[in-house]
Amino acid sequence: MEKENREFLLDLLKEKNVRKLREELLKYNEADIAEFIEEIDEVQTLAVFRILPKDIASEVFAYFDSDMKLHLLNLMTNTELTEIVDDLYIDDFVDMLEELPANIVKRVMKDINPEKRNIINQYLQYPEESAGSIMTAEFIDIKKNMTVGQTLEHIRKVGMKSETVYTLYITDASRKLEGYLSIRTILKNDESVVVETLMEEDVIYANTFDDQEDIAKLFKKYGFLAIPVVDNEKRLVGVVTFDDAVDVMKEESTEDFELMAAMTPSEKPYLKSSVLEIAKNRFVWLIILLLTATITGSIISKYEEILTAVTGVIAFLPMIIGTGGNAGSQSSTIVIRGLSVGEIELCDYHRVFLKELGVSLVVGVGLSLFNYFRIIVFGGSKEIALTVSLTLVFTILIAKSVGGLLPIIAQKLNMDPAVMAAPLITTIVDTLSLIIYVIFVSLILI
Amino acid sequence: MEKENREFLLDLLKEKNVRKLREELLKYNEADIAEFIEEIDEVQTLAVFRILPKDIASEVFAYFDSDMKLHLLNLMTNTELTEIVDDLYIDDFVDMLEELPANIVKRVMKDINPEKRNIINQYLQYPEESAGSIMTAEFIDIKKNMTVGQTLEHIRKVGMKSETVYTLYITDASRKLEGYLSIRTILKNDESVVVETLMEEDVIYANTFDDQEDIAKLFKKYGFLAIPVVDNEKRLVGVVTFDDAVDVMKEESTEDFELMAAMTPSEKPYLKSSVLEIAKNRFVWLIILLLTATITGSIISKYEEILTAVTGVIAFLPMIIGTGGNAGSQSSTIVIRGLSVGEIELCDYHRVFLKELGVSLVVGVGLSLFNYFRIIVFGGSKEIALTVSLTLVFTILIAKSVGGLLPIIAQKLNMDPAVMAAPLITTIVDTLSLIIYVIFVSLILI
Numbered sequence: 001m002e003k004e005n006r007e008f009l010l011d012l013l014k015e016k017n018v019r020k021l022r023e024e025l026l027k028y029n030e031a032d033i034a035e036f037i038e039e040i041d042e043v044q045t046l047a048v049f050r051i052l053p054k055d056i057a058s059e060v061f062a063y064f065d066s067d068m069k070l071h072l073l074n075l076m077t078n079t080e081l082t083e084i085v086d087d088l089y090i091d092d093f094v095d096m097l098e099e100l101p102a103n104i105v106k107r108v109m110k111d112i113n114p115e116k117r118n119i120i121n122q123y124l125q126y127p128e129e130s131a132g133s134i135m136t137a138e139f140i141d142i143k144k145n146m147t148v149g150q151t152l153e154h155i156r157k158v159g160m161k162s163e164t165v166y167t168l169y170i171t172d173a174s175r176k177l178e179g180y181l182s183i184r185t186i187l188k189n190d191e192s193v194v195v196e197t198l199m200e201e202d203v204i205y206a207n208t209f210d211d212q213e214d215i216a217k218l219f220k221k222y223g224f225l226a227i228p229v230v231d232n233e234k235r236l237v238g239v240v241t242f243d244d245a246v247d248v249m250k251e252e253s254t255e256d257f258e259l260m261a262a263m264t265p266s267e268k269p270y271l272k273s274s275v276l277e278i279a280k281n282r283f284v285w286l287i288i289l290l291l292t293a294t295i296t297g298s299i300i301s302k303y304e305e306i307l308t309a310v311t312g313v314i315a316f317l318p319m320i321i322g323t324g325g326n327a328g329s330q331s332s333t334i335v336i337r338g339l340s341v342g343e344i345e346l347c348d349y350h351r352v353f354l355k356e357l358g359v360s361l362v363v364g365v366g367l368s369l370f371n372y373f374r375i376i377v378f379g380g381s382k383e384i385a386l387t388v389s390l391t392l393v394f395t396i397l398i399a400k401s402v403g404g405l406l407p408i409i410a411q412k413l414n415m416d417p418a419v420m421a422a423p424l425i426t427t428i429v430d431t432l433s434l435i436i437y438v439i440f441v442s443l444i445l446i
Numbered sequence: 447m448e449k450e451n452r453e454f455l456l457d458l459l460k461e462k463n464v465r466k467l468r469e470e471l472l473k474y475n476e477a478d479i480a481e482f483i484e485e486i487d488e489v490q491t492l493a494v495f496r497i498l499p500k501d502i503a504s505e506v507f508a509y510f511d512s513d514m515k516l517h518l519l520n521l522m523t524n525t526e527l528t529e530i531v532d533d534l535y536i537d538d539f540v541d542m543l544e545e546l547p548a549n550i551v552k553r554v555m556k557d558i559n560p561e562k563r564n565i566i567n568q569y570l571q572y573p574e575e576s577a578g579s580i581m582t583a584e585f586i587d588i589k590k591n592m593t594v595g596q597t598l599e600h601i602r603k604v605g606m607k608s609e610t611v612y613t614l615y616i617t618d619a620s621r622k623l624e625g626y627l628s629i630r631t632i633l634k635n636d637e638s639v640v641v642e643t644l645m646e647e648d649v650i651y652a653n654t655f656d657d658q659e660d661i662a663k664l665f666k667k668y669g670f671l672a673i674p675v676v677d678n679e680k681r682l683v684g685v686v687t688f689d690d691a692v693d694v695m696k697e698e699s700t701e702d703f704e705l706m707a708a709m710t711p712s713e714k715p716y717l718k719s720s721v722l723e724i725a726k727n728r729f730v731w732l733i734i735l736l737l738t739a740t741i742t743g744s745i746i747s748k749y750e751e752i753l754t755a756v757t758g759v760i761a762f763l764p765m766i767i768g769t770g771g772n773a774g775s776q777s778s779t780i781v782i783r784g785l786s787v788g789e790i791e792l793c794d795y796h797r798v799f800l801k802e803l804g805v806s807l808v809v810g811v812g813l814s815l816f817n818y819f820r821i822i823v824f825g826g827s828k829e830i831a832l833t834v835s836l837t838l839v840f841t842i843l844i845a846k847s848v849g850g851l852l853p854i855i856a857q858k859l860n861m862d863p864a865v866m867a868a869p870l871i872t873t874i875v876d877t878l879s880l881i882i883y884v885i886f887v888s889l890i891l892i
Contacts, residue, residue, distance in 0.1 A: 165630045184611045223689035243669035253699045261779035269789045275804035282776050293765035300761040315746040319739035330728050333707035343715045358721035
């Protein structure tokens with residue numbers, strides 16, 4: 001929403017010109033209406049929300065962040081609450097329930113019809129971040145002996161409530177998934193054609209217990225609008241739609257970013273999190289990293305005599321440790337990202353290892369030569385230049401191998417590879433590069 | 447594709463049982479067929495590709511990586527080439543052209559009909575990574591005085607070639623965009639209803655020159671299946687479909703990961719890039735970082751006397767520098783990610799600054815207290831513990847402020863905020879933390 005439009009709406013609100021405000025608001029997309037309501041004064045939110053027509057209101061409601069939802073639910077009458085909640089898609093509804101405090105959940109669930117309550121309870125049993133927890137139970141399933149005409153009639157009857165009319169799923173009598181059909185195929189065929197002759201049998205599907213990250217990979221690979229979710233008996237139980245998949249991609253990628261910068265992933269947006277919440281997510285990791293850095297410290301203490309014996313040796317320490325860390329994080333980032341988008345598979349570990357070995361030789365030798373001449377040009381001795389450069393080659397070699405392999409090992413141990421980025425790799429590389437430096441210093445310089 | 451299925455197909459290929467191979471292959475999704483063909487022996491690729499029916503072949507072709515496309519185009523006859531290329535969607539076709547060497551482009555373009563050639567040339571003029579370069583020119587536009595029945599008839603006629611039948615766009619006589627309509631709305635209304643009464647006028651659209659990252663943000667915000675692209679006169683010229691948006695999201699997020707780990711973003715997947723290509727993307731950055739680390743080195747040289755005057759002072763150097771770097775990269779990562787998904791806007795800079803200030807006070811004081819007692823428990827002197835802990839508080843304060851603000855400043859200067867992560871922040875924080883340490887050491891310990 002443009003700034004001037006927002007201000008126009010705010011003026012209408014100030015003038016209490018409700019009729020005009022409603023008329024103007026409805027010109028916008030639901031996501032924009034939600035954004036506008038989130039920005040106005042808290043006391044007025046319910047009043048503005050109430051002027052929206054019922055069907056728009058529930059769509060707007062789904063776009064609110066959890067604080068806003070909670071705020072409104074607290075203020076609503078029971079009738080309003082039931083109306084809003086009845087109109088939400090089941091997956092949005094369950095998302096909401098998972099974020100609400102128990103007393104509100106009780107109030108929300110009280111007036112829900114038993115059939116819907118059953119479905120919801122089933123949803124709540126799926127593990128967090130599973131296909132089951134992000135799917136919608138509203139989809140269109142048809143039988144293979146139906147004609148195109150009957151299918152269109154069926155869509156007209158049930159389709160208005162369905163989030164996914166674009167792909168139709170064909171199930172047998174026991175609800176087992178048999179095939180799929182895009183609405184495009186339906187539209188281009190005559191009303192008398194039978195579905196069986198049109199349907200695709202090679203259905204790409206997920207299991208309710210599959211991890212949401214794997215679902216996102218299926219969307220990336222096939223470019224589908226929706227992916228069906230089946231239970232262990234291959235019965236169709238839901239559909240993950242592409243907008244949910246986009247949310248998952250965003251979430252998973254943000255989680256990787258946060259883990260790699262050594263933070264505990266947060267579910268709340270940054271600007272909505274309190275200082276204490278943010279500090280908590282960062283503090284533990286900084287402590288862990290600080291403790292691991294003491295290993296480096298104790299090595300320096302132990303060899304302080306060697307490192308301070310020749311003037312200038314200490315000055316190269318931050319550069320060596322820094323370059324090792326940078327080289328390692330280049331490799332680990334590439335591999336973590338590759339694993340997460342599916343470009344690198346677990347079985348590729350030897351290819352990754354060979355590639356990182358090759359790259360580290362090229363980069364290491366190049367960087368060392370550059371460094372050798374740089375030190376000499378700036379008046380350093382040949383011996384120091386040699387010591388620092390030899391240390392660099394081995395540091396980069398180790399950094400890139402460790403950086404390339406640790407994420408794969410983590411994945412193999414069923415850990416999130418992104419955890420391997422900062423903490424462990426830095427510690428290992430710091431320690432090893434320091435030891436290598438001490439060895440070369442004592443061999444060449446002392 | 448499961449391993450046993452792949453092996454079954456490979457056996458059929460070995461037995462030269464072409465009829466059965468074709469039958470079995472066609473059971474799979476085009477993305478899987480492409481994956482299979484990419485994995486078989488290079489000599490046989492064209493032979494296997496040739497057994498596919500024409501319409502499937504061009505879909506499979508679109509899934510190939512650029513090496514494979516080039517390999518096949520080189521081997522194909524002119525007739526085959528024209529057939530494949532005629533069936534590709536324009537955006538896929540242009541993507542391909544941009545990756546091919548000039549002599550192949552000439553051969554491909556020679557037999558293309560003039561109308562298509564015109565559209566393609568227009569596409570090639572859009573800047574890389576613009577909405578124009580990723581949109582498809584195949585969409586369905588209708589007029590507002592059409593009825594639902596006429597619309598369905600229209601779709602049946604033109605819709606088979608259109609990548610996006612799910613959203614219909616309404617344009618006026620001069621092709622200006624007036625509104626949109628989902629196929630769902632069409633399907634649930636009677637044949638006699640006029641489009642004008644159904645269409646939504648609040649169209650969210652992009653301009654041909656908008657950056658593809660902004661388009662991805664629109665998809666994330668609104669959850670649409672497609673977003674229309676208009677020229678400067680608001681005439682509808684194309685549509686970005688959600689599968690292209692997913693590719694953009696993947697690309698942009700990978701680019702951020704690479705920039706933040708100090709690498710030049712690569713367009714090729716890791717396992718397909720040669721060692722030299724990878725080394726090139728990493729080398730320059732490592733050199734830059736190495737050079738900036740010499741600033742730290744020269745400060746150490748300058749104050750070597752102070753830093754080695756008291757035993758043990760040097761040993762805390764890597765921990766102080768490391769903690770500063772980690773604290774800073776936590777902040778910059780959060781802000782870069784927030785900017786890229788649209789959670790943080792440019793105008794939020796003071797909120798980010800205040801938040802980082804608060805977090806750094808909490809984290810800094812906590813970490814320093816912890817560190818103070820740790821040093822004393824492990825037999826360090828109270829003076830050293832005080833010096834190191836005071837340095838830590840200020841280092842974290844500076845690291846988090848710099849880390850939080852630099853990406854926003856970069857964005858304001860129209861640079862990619864992700865560039866700010868590693869290189870600049872590390873240098874600034876390293877240098878400042880070292881100076882603070884030297885000051886406290888000389889104030890308290892000497």
